[in-house]
């Protein structure tokens with residue numbers, strides 16, 4: 001009697017293990033950690049492709065543990081609304097800009113100012129060192145999102161519909177220069193001497209084509225990837241902003257993970273950034289030739305005149321008033 005009971009129990013246990021086996025894939029899918037990503041990046045740009053690197057990296061380090069969903073072209077959330085979506089728990093990951101951060105962390109506006117970060121290497125040193133650690137801590141506390149790595153978006157240049165003789169900011173007077181839609185971005189456009197007009201990234205191509213805007217500013221790899229060169233005639237190499245975006249995750253998503261998962265997600269974000277940074281830096285160095293081949297005129301203005309004027313405009317603005325004492329000097333001294 002005892003034995004037959006034991007046998008039946010064992011049989012039942014064995015069959016339930018078998019049953020579980022049959023349903024395991026579905027059960028696993030349900031338990032996967034959902035990581036929704038939203039970005040305005042176009043598929044052929046490096047900071048869009050880096051998300052595939054992120055996904056592949058996680059698939060290798062934690063097979064079957066994460067459900068990574070990549071949404072490009074701002075199809076899931078509008079450009080600039082991602083941080084709010086993340087804080088509300090509707091989105092797990094995005095690449096957010098210094099301009100996004102400056103809205104809630106005013107001192108971050110120091111990184112929206114032109115001619116402060118010198119080059120991609122300086123950018124990595126600043127954000128991977130003590131300055132980055134301090135600033136990111138404030139972002140985490142005030143925005144409820146955690147920056148995981150720094151992505152070099154490229155050095156922003158001016159790209160015009162019609163050829164102009166641009167030497168100094170005065171030569172951009174009256175030019176309707178498209179900027180992304182926030183006051184911090186518009187301030188940068190005005191500091192360059194232009195009339196800044198807000199427009200989402202996805203509408204820029206048509207704006208240039210139809211002439212509702214006279215120009216836009218973006219790093220050269222994005223001018224290539226979004227095909228702005230098809231609807232513009234000139235690039236003015238002002239190099240006014242060594243731009244960065246930051247792979248950030250919602251605190252809600254991060255806090256729900258095990259320490260091992262957190263470490264793997266951070267490592268995947270770093271691998272994605274490295275992929276972007278290496279490829280973008282390489283591409284930036286030969287894109288001028290590409291644009292010339294496409295028939296665009298590429299000119300270098302009086303960059304010192306732009307630098308002086310932009311720096312003075314920021315120093316005299318309300319933005320500079322909230323920059324922590326000594327921060328600019330510390331950034332400058334970072335080598």
Ligand code: KDO
Pocket residue numbers: 039040041042045047079096097179180200201217218219222245
């Ligand atoms: C842009 O709209 O000009 C900009 O370059 C701003 C960046 O912060 C970033 O949002 C970027 O667009 C998009 O990722 C598209 O490349």
